[in-house]
Amino acid sequence: MNKNTQKIRLSGYGCFSAEQSLLCGQCFQWEKQEDGSFLGVHRGSPARIFSDETGILISGEGGEAFWKDYFDLELDYGKIKNDFASDALSREACTYSGGIRILKQEPWEALCAFLISQCNNIPRITSILHTLRKQFGQPVQFEGRTLYAFPGPERLANLETEDLKPLRAGYRAPYLLAAARAVCAGNLCFEALRGMETEKARETVQQLPGVGRKVADCFLLYGMHDLSCWPEDTWMKKVASVYPRAEKLKKDKYAGIIQQYLFYFVRAHWEDGTVQRLAEMDRIG
DNA sequence: TGCCAGGCCGAAA
DNA sequence: TTTCGGCATGGC
Numbered sequence A: 001m002n003k004n005t006q007k008i009r010l011s012g013y014g015c016f017s018a019e020q021s022l023l024c025g026q027c028f029q030w031e032k033q034e035d036g037s038f039l040g041v042h043r044g045s046p047a048r049i050f051s052d053e054t055g056i057l058i059s060g061e062g063g064e065a066f067w068k069d070y071f072d073l074e075l076d077y078g079k080i081k082n083d084f085a086s087d088a089l090s091r092e093a094c095t096y097s098g099g100i101r102i103l104k105q106e107p108w109e110a111l112c113a114f115l116i117s118q119c120n121n122i123p124r125i126t127s128i129l130h131t132l133r134k135q136f137g138q139p140v141q142f143e144g145r146t147l148y149a150f151p152g153p154e155r156l157a158n159l160e161t162e163d164l165k166p167l168r169a170g171y172r173a174p175y176l177l178a179a180a181r182a183v184c185a186g187n188l189c190f191e192a193l194r195g196m197e198t199e200k201a202r203e204t205v206q207q208l209p210g211v212g213r214k215v216a217d218c219f220l221l222y223g224m225h226d227l228s229c230w231p232e233d234t235w236m237k238k239v240a241s242v243y244p245r246a247e248k249l250k251k252d253k254y255a256g257i258i259q260q261y262l263f264y265f266v267r268a269h270w271e272d273g274t275v276q277r278l279a280e281m282d283r284i285g
Numbered sequence B: 001t002g003c004c005a006g007g008c009c010g011a012a013a
Numbered sequence C: 001t002t003t004c005g006g007c008a009t010g011g012c
Helices: A018-023 A064-070 A077-084 A088-097 A107-116 A122-136 A161-167 A170-184 A190-194 A198-205 A213-223 A234-242 A245-249 A255-269 A274-284
Strands: A006-010 A038-042 A045-052 A055-060 A139-142 A145-148
Touching: A006 A064, A018 A038, A018 A045, A038 A139, A038 A145, A045 A139, A077 A088, A077 A255, A088 A255, A088 A274, A107 A122, A107 A170, A107 A190, A107 A213, A122 A161, A161 A170, A190 A198, A198 A213, A234 A245, A234 A255, A234 A274, A245 A255, A255 A274
Parallel strands: none
Antiparallel strands: A006 A055, A038 A045, A045 A055, A139 A145
């Protein structure tokens, strides 16, 4: 065990599943292990995360406050779910994906992840980001393995598109470089974005090439923890097509959390017709 | 071979 | 203001 590695147990917070929170598509750096734990690096700190009904077990670097902040454990998700689950589809989404918490991700990493996400699928996004970390990130030794921290903008800013060929990211690669250069040149400042109203922050980040409304909202929700953002995508358009209440939910203070519940549930239950049946019940009721 | 995947962009209507 | 094709890539 490294000298900085600690074992931390967090219990009594509820509404948390490592599996759901780390693999629901909001982040892409955690790898599931055979024992059910998850291995990854957050803000340069490697860790193994495990959760069950008794709480969360963390073995790794970074202290208790560091991981409590990442998982946003102080926010009362039980209350949010109670307020939200007033119809059949919402209740089902809460039951199915109620272990999801919106993580407080590192902003630069989240921005890159959702630049890569456009017109892409989760396994491939994960693969591209893994290659990016391995090619350009700082290696971190943990439990006898080599993990990789996410490369900072300064590492990417001086590269050329050709250097990113191994990522197989296609037309998205130049977007990463442009974002890195904007951050390094001071044209995009995450601290400044924190002080802005949502609309102004969205407008600012959309000035980057490759950032439209969807990528901007994903970045604001997952990277800046603006829980009011609703990153509407193809799946949520499917929800809206059968579920009129989706329009109202977009304006909720916790719209992002609700969107993530619905996204996870609908992605799993669209093809078997469950979503359509529940939405129909809501219309009749 | 064709279509789709947590879009964006610029041109044309 | 809306619509549409192209953009890289990989899996099915």
